[in-house]
Amino acid sequence: MKDLLLARQKQISKRWLDKIFESYPSDTSRFLSRESNPFANPVGRTFEQETSELCRLVLEGPDPEQLVPHLERIIKIRAIQNLSPSKAVSFVYLLKAAIREELGDCLVDSARHHGLEAIDRHIDQLALLSFDVYVKSREKIYEIRIAEIKRNVSRLLSGSGIFEPSEPDDSPHQCSSRGSGR
Amino acid sequence: MATPKPDQMEYYKHDDMWAVDFLPPSTGWMETPVNFRPGSFIYPGKPKHLEYLGIPNPREWEVTADDWKLPDNWREIVLKTLRNRLERSRTLQVFMDVCVRCGACADKCHFFIGGGDPKNMPVLRAELLRSVYRGEFTTAGRLLGNLVGARKLTIDVIKEWFSYFFQCTECRRCSVYCPYGIDTAELTMLGRELLLELGITVNWIIEPVSNCYRTGNHLGILPHGLKDTLEFFAEDIEEITGIAIEPPINKKGAEILFVTPSGDFLADPGTFTCMGYMMLFHELGLDYTWSTYASEGGNFGLFTSAEMMKRLNAKIYAEAKRLGVKWILGGECGHMWRVLHQYMDTMNGPADFLEVPRSPVTGTVFENARSTKMVHITEFTADLIQHGKLKFDPSRNDKLRVTFHDSCNPARGMGLFEEPRQIIKSVCNNFFEMPENTIREQTFCCGGGAGLGTDENMEMRLRGGLPRGNAVKYVQDKFDVNTLACVCAIDRATLQTVCDYWAPGVEVTGVHEMLANALVMKGEQKRTLNLRMEPIGDDE
Numbered sequence: 053m054k055d056l057l058l059a060r061q062k063q064i065s066k067r068w069l070d071k072i073f074e075s076y077p078s079d080t081s082r083f084l085s086r087e088s089n090p091f092a093n094p095v096g097r098t099f100e101q102e103t104s105e106l107c108r109l110v111l112e113g114p115d116p117e118q119l120v121p122h123l124e125r126i127i128k129i130r131a132i133q134n135l136s137p138s139k140a141v142s143f144v145y146l147l148k149a150a151i152r153e154e155l156g157d158c159l160v161d162s163a164r165h166h167g168l169e170a171i172d173r174h175i176d177q178l179a180l181l182s183f184d185v186y187v188k189s190r191e192k193i194y195e196i197r198i199a200e201i202k203r204n205v206s207r208l209l210s211g212s213g214i215f216e217p218s219e220p221d222d223s224p225h226q227c228s229s230r231g232s233g234r
Numbered sequence: 235m236a237t238p239k240p241d242q243m244e245y246y247k248h249d250d251m252w253a254v255d256f257l258p259p260s261t262g263w264m265e266t267p268v269n270f271r272p273g274s275f276i277y278p279g280k281p282k283h284l285e286y287l288g289i290p291n292p293r294e295w296e297v298t299a300d301d302w303k304l305p306d307n308w309r310e311i312v313l314k315t316l317r318n319r320l321e322r323s324r325t326l327q328v329f330m331d332v333c334v335r336c337g338a339c340a341d342k343c344h345f346f347i348g349g350g351d352p353k354n355m356p357v358l359r360a361e362l363l364r365s366v367y368r369g370e371f372t373t374a375g376r377l378l379g380n381l382v383g384a385r386k387l388t389i390d391v392i393k394e395w396f397s398y399f400f401q402c403t404e405c406r407r408c409s410v411y412c413p414y415g416i417d418t419a420e421l422t423m424l425g426r427e428l429l430l431e432l433g434i435t436v437n438w439i440i441e442p443v444s445n446c447y448r449t450g451n452h453l454g455i456l457p458h459g460l461k462d463t464l465e466f467f468a469e470d471i472e473e474i475t476g477i478a479i480e481p482p483i484n485k486k487g488a489e490i491l492f493v494t495p496s497g498d499f500l501a502d503p504g505t506f507t508c509m510g511y512m513m514l515f516h517e518l519g520l521d522y523t524w525s526t527y528a529s530e531g532g533n534f535g536l537f538t539s540a541e542m543m544k545r546l547n548a549k550i551y552a553e554a555k556r557l558g559v560k561w562i563l564g565g566e567c568g569h570m571w572r573v574l575h576q577y578m579d580t581m582n583g584p585a586d587f588l589e590v591p592r593s594p595v596t597g598t599v600f601e602n603a604r605s606t607k608m609v610h611i612t613e614f615t616a617d618l619i620q621h622g623k624l625k626f627d628p629s630r631n632d633k634l635r636v637t638f639h640d641s642c643n644p645a646r647g648m649g650l651f652e653e654p655r656q657i658i659k660s661v662c663n664n665f666f667e668m669p670e671n672t673i674r675e676q677t678f679c680c681g682g683g684a685g686l687g688t689d690e691n692m693e694m695r696l697r698g699g700l701p702r703g704n705a706v707k708y709v710q711d712k713f714d715v716n717t718l719a720c721v722c723a724i725d726r727a728t729l730q731t732v733c734d735y736w737a738p739g740v741e742v743t744g745v746h747e748m749l750a751n752a753l754v755m756k757g758e759q760k761r762t763l764n765l766r767m768e769p770i771g772d773d774e
C-alpha cells in the first residue's frame with residue numbers, strides 16, 4: 053500500500069492542492085491555481101510548495117517535528133483569512149478525499165483498505181498538530197498587536213504635558229481610542 | 235433567538251462545524267452579505283469628533299449591531315451626494331461608465347492576493363458603487379437590474395461599502411495596470427464621502443482629523459509638548475554625538491519651514507528618523523524652523539473628504555506666510571506627499587509669496603517644486619550627496635543588511651524611486667532589492683495606509699501586508715536581510731508589525747535614521763551608540 057501511495061504521491065498532492073483551491077470562491081481559486089509568479093501569488097505558490105512537502109511526509113510516515121514548519125507556512129496564512137478556526141484547519145482533511153479519489157478502484161481490495169487506515173491516522177495526527185499551529189499563529193497576532201501599541205506611544209511620558217488633558221472615556225468598546233502611528 | 239455576533243461563542247454554530255463542507259458560498263457577490271468578524275473592521279468614529287468637525291449624524295453605534303442608527307432619509311442623502319459628486323467631477327463619471335471589466339486589475343490588490351476575498355478585487359470594489367449607480371441612475375439598470383449588474387441602494391449595501399471601502403488603502407497599485415487608467419482609490423474616496431454624509435467613518439481617522447483641526451497635528455500635541463519632545467531628542471543626540479543642538483521653533487524669517495508627520499514625534503522608530511533630520515540640519519547649519527502650528531505633514535483629511543483635506547492642509551501655507559520663510563521642506567511620509575504633490579497647489583495655492591526652492595548648500599533649484607514650493611527631504615539630501623557635501627562612515631551601519639520598501643504614495647504618486655536608494659547606498663554597505671514586481675511603481679502596500687493602520691483590524695492588515703511580507707521574507711532568506719528601510723511614517727509603524735508576522739527578525743528604519751548614524755559631524759565624539767542607543771560595533 054505504501055508503495056502504491058508513494059508512486060502516486062505527485063498526483064495525490066496535486067489533487068489535494070486543487071481541493072484546497074476549490075474551497076475558495078471561484079475567482080480566487082482560479083487566480084490561486086493559475087498565477088505562477090511567487091511574488092504575484094504568494095498564497096497559491098506557498099500552498100503548492102508546502103502541501104507537496106506535507107504530502108510526502110505523511111505518506112512516508114510522519115515525524116511531527118518535520119511537519120510543523122510546513123504546516124506553519126500554510127496555517128499562518130489561513131489564520132488571517134477571515135476563516136472560522138474549524139475552516140482554517142479543515143484543509144488537512146481534504147487530503148483523505150484526495151487519496152481516495154486518486155486510488156479509486158484500487159481500494160476495493162480489502163488489504164489495501166487496511167493500509168489506508170494507517171495513513172488516515174497520520175492525517176488525523178496532522179489535523180491535531182494543525183490546531184496547535186493555528187492557535188500559535190493567533191497568539192502571535194495578539195502579541196504583535198500589543199507590541200505595536202506600545203511602540204506607537206513609546207515617547208508618551210505620562211504627565212509630560214505633551215497632550216491636551218482628556219476627559220475620562222466611557223464609550224462602548226467599539227469606540228475606544230488609542231495612540232498614534234500616524 | 236437573535237443571530238449571534240462574531241464575538242459570541244454561539245457564532246461558531248456546532249452544526250456548522252460538523253458540516254464543514256469545504257466549499258465557498260454558492261451565492262453571487264451581490265447576494266453574499268458582509269461578514270463582520272472581529273479583526274476585520276475598524277471601530278466607528280466617536281460622536282464628539284464628528285460634532286467638532288460638523289459632520290452629520292454624530293452618534294454612538296456599533297459595526298456588529300443590526301441597527302446603524304441612520305437618519306430616516308439616508309437613501310435620499312446618499313443618492314443626492316452621489317449625483318452631486320458625479321456632476322462635480324468628470325473623472326468619477328468616466329470611471330463609472332468606462333470600465334470594460336477586462337480584469338487586468340483584478341489580481342493586483344494586496345488585500346485580494348493575501349486574503350482571497352473576491353470583493354477585494356479592485357474591479358469588484360468599484361462595482362460595489364457602480365452597481366448602485368446603474369441601478370439608481372441609468373435606464374437600463376432600472377429596467378434590467380441584476381442582468382446588467384445593477385442593484386438598488388439598501389442598508390446591506392451601505393454595510394458592504396463600509397466593509398470594503400475601509401479595506402482599500404488607496405494605494406493605487408491597481409490603477410498601474412488598468413488600460414483606461416481607472417483609479418479605484420478615487421472611487422474608494424468617493425465611497426467614503428458618501429458614508430460620511432451618514433455619519434459613518436472610523437475613529438482611527440476622524441479622531442486625528444479632529445485633533446489636527448484643533449492643535450495642528452493628528453496626535454493633539456500642544457506647542458510646549460512639541461518643544462519638549464524636540465528637546466528630549468536633542469538630549470539623546472548630545473549623549474550619542476557630544477554635540478548640542480537647539481531646535482529652532484516658530485522662528486520668524488527663517489529661510490526654510492520644515493514639516494513632518496507627527497508620528498515622528500511619538501512613535502518608534504519614527505522618532506529616530508526625526509532625530510536624523512535634526513542632526514542633518516545642524517550639520518549643514520541650515521536656517522530652518524519647526525512650527526508648532528504646522529506641526530503635521532500628514533493629512534487624514536485625505537481619507538475623509540476632499541473638503542476636510544483642504545481644511546487641514548491650509549495651515550501649511552498659512553504658517554509659511556506667517557513665519558515669512560522662502561520655501562518649505564517636508565519629511566519622510568507617504569500620504570502627506572500625495573496631498574502636497576497633487577492637491578495642495580490647487581486646493582490652497584498658489585503660494586506666490588514663496589520662492590522657488592533653492593538649496594542654500596548646493597544652489598540647486600528644485601524645478602519640480604516650482605509651483606508647490608515644497609521639496610521632499612530625500613530630494614534635498616540626495617542633491618547634497620551628489621554634490622559631495624556630506625561625509626559618511628557607512629561602516630557604522632555594517633550590522634544592517636538593508637532592503638528598501640517603496641511607499642505607495644511617493645512611488646506611484648510622485649515617482650520618487652532613485653533618491654532614497656541613492657541615500658541608502660551612500661550610507662550603508664549592504665543593500666539588496668526585493669523582486670522587481672514588488673518594488674518601484676509595482677510596490678506592494680504595507681496594508682495599513684489610508685487610515686487602516688490601527689490595531690483592531692490587525693487580521694485585515696496582515697492579509698493586506700502578506701505580499702509585501704512575502705517579498706521581505708524572500709530577501710531575508712536569500713541575502714540575510716535584517717533591515718527594511720522606508721520613507722513613510724505610516725510604514726514605520728505598520729511595517730514593523732507586518733515583518734514581525736511574515737518575516738520575523740527584520741526591523742524597520744527610516745532613511746534619515748540610517749543617514750544620521752553614518753553622518754560624520756564636525757566636532758563629534760567617537761560614536762559607540764546608534765540613535766536607538768544600541769552599540770554600533772561588535773563590542774556588545
Ligand code: SF4
Pocket residue numbers: 332333334335336337338339340356357411412413414415416
Ligand atoms: S483594469 Fe480597468 S477596465 Fe479593466 S477591469 Fe480593472 S478597472 Fe475595469
Ligand code: SF4
Pocket residue numbers: 342343344345354355356359401402403404405406407408409418419422
Ligand atoms: S487597496 Fe490599492 S490595489 Fe487595492 S483596490 Fe485599493 S487602490 Fe487598488
